Amino acid sequence: MNNWDKINAVQRVQNYIEENINEPITLHRLSQAAGYSPWYTSRIFKQLTGKTPLEYIRVLRLSRAAVKLWDDDKRIIDVALDFAFDSHEGFTRAFSDNFGITPYRYRQKTPPLPLFRPSPVRSYYLMLQKGVLKMTEKKQMTTVFVQVVERPARKLILKRGISADNYFDYCREVGCEVWGILCSIKQALYEPVGLWLPERFRRPGTSEYAQGVEVPIDYSDEVPDGFEIIELPPCKVMVFQGPPFENEEFQEAIADVWQAISNYNPELYGFRWAKEDGPRFQLEPWGERGYIEAKPVRPINE
Structure with a gap:
């Protein structure tokens, strides 16, 4: 497997995650998108993105949810469900662990947060190949x-x-x-x-x-x-x-x-x-x- 096989496989996984970020996502489905075993898909994904697929999905969902919390008319539980969290408590715990602030407190204060903004790996490696x-x-x-x-x-x-x-x-x-x-x-x-x-x-x-x-x-x-x-x-x-x-x-x-x-x-x-x-x-x-x-x-x- 050459580098571009890896890059294209990980890009397919990124695309699948982006298209299904509001739905439950399994490692089995990600491996199907990549075209490799679940173990190998996880390995090359972390190698190229710095995160395991589950870490990547979690922080991306939390970052998207943070922006949704700006809408005061949307209940926190609805934001949680929009991003495939199955309970208010689970969402609050994950949000607090990642950002150091509860969703409720964040909605009140909206301090700046380090939101996760992933870049397509294929574009990144094409940039490296072509130079600045x-x-x-x-x-x-x-x-x-x-x-x-x-x-x-x-x-x-x-x-x-x-x-x-x-x-x-x-x-x-x-x-x-x-x-x-x-x-x-x-x-x-x-x-x-x-x-x-x-x-x-x-x-x-x-x-x-x-x-x-x-x-x-x-x-x-x-x-x-x-x-x-x-x-x-x-x-x-x-x-x-x-x-x-x-x-x-x-x-x-x-x-x-x-x-x-x-x-x-x-x-x-x-x-x-x-x-x-x-x-x-x-x-x-x-x-x-x-x-x-x-x-x-x-x-x-x-």
């Missing part, structure tokens, strides 16, 4: 949708790196758990982003690239340990959105949009780049919506 894409790569042009959006005065909860200028180096410096914590911040204005900080928002000895989430300007709730919060002034951003893509081709999709941005002249439409007005940012690459990135701009007459 650079903005200087030349790609065939593709259709990219462009619009200008107003951002209000707001705050940014972020985790800084050390010297990273891209996502991959950032993950090597600070780990890959940051995104899950950002996703747990209930008061977020938008989804979490990877961002490139202009000089005015950086601190000595910290990286250009970071990850964060924007919250209202009057946000005064808890900031996760190791994170900080800064204010961002109002600004305009020019948003570039590429076409949908196959998830395994996310690097190519990013390179297409980067090429479009590098060739784009905003002055033709009455704007100029305004790097110091705010961070340039990227949204998580989702194949169904296309890759999205934004850069600050100002009208030429300002």
Whole structure:
């Protein structure tokens, strides 16, 4: 069995879990999805994901359930049943063991939690095989949708790196758990982003690239340990959105949009780049919506 046989088998298991996360899942069914024995399926799954299948399912269900608990109209027992827990007590015990807080207390306070956000193993190993894409790569042009959006005065909860200028180096410096914590911040204005900080928002000895989430300007709730919060002034951003893509081709999709941005002249439409007005940012690459990135701009007459 070669490495790609393992990778594809584990990817099939991940896909099965994702499609059946609200239903009972047995190791026998996972082994059928993988095409190998239950023992070997468990072995290669832990080898490539760092978790046994049952650990993976448990923490993924608890993380999805935590987000559902934001809905005050949904009873805790209903959330538990939605994710295949058979009792309120069992769900409360599992939630408390994993996050250190009961579901009831979490609903009251909604502090940031390290939510589990799994990555498809096949995409990860394809990324390693291809290497990190650079903005200087030349790609065939593709259709990219462009619009200008107003951002209000707001705050940014972020985790800084050390010297990273891209996502991959950032993950090597600070780990890959940051995104899950950002996703747990209930008061977020938008989804979490990877961002490139202009000089005015950086601190000595910290990286250009970071990850964060924007919250209202009057946000005064808890900031996760190791994170900080800064204010961002109002600004305009020019948003570039590429076409949908196959998830395994996310690097190519990013390179297409980067090429479009590098060739784009905003002055033709009455704007100029305004790097110091705010961070340039990227949204998580989702194949169904296309890759999205934004850069600050100002009208030429300002």
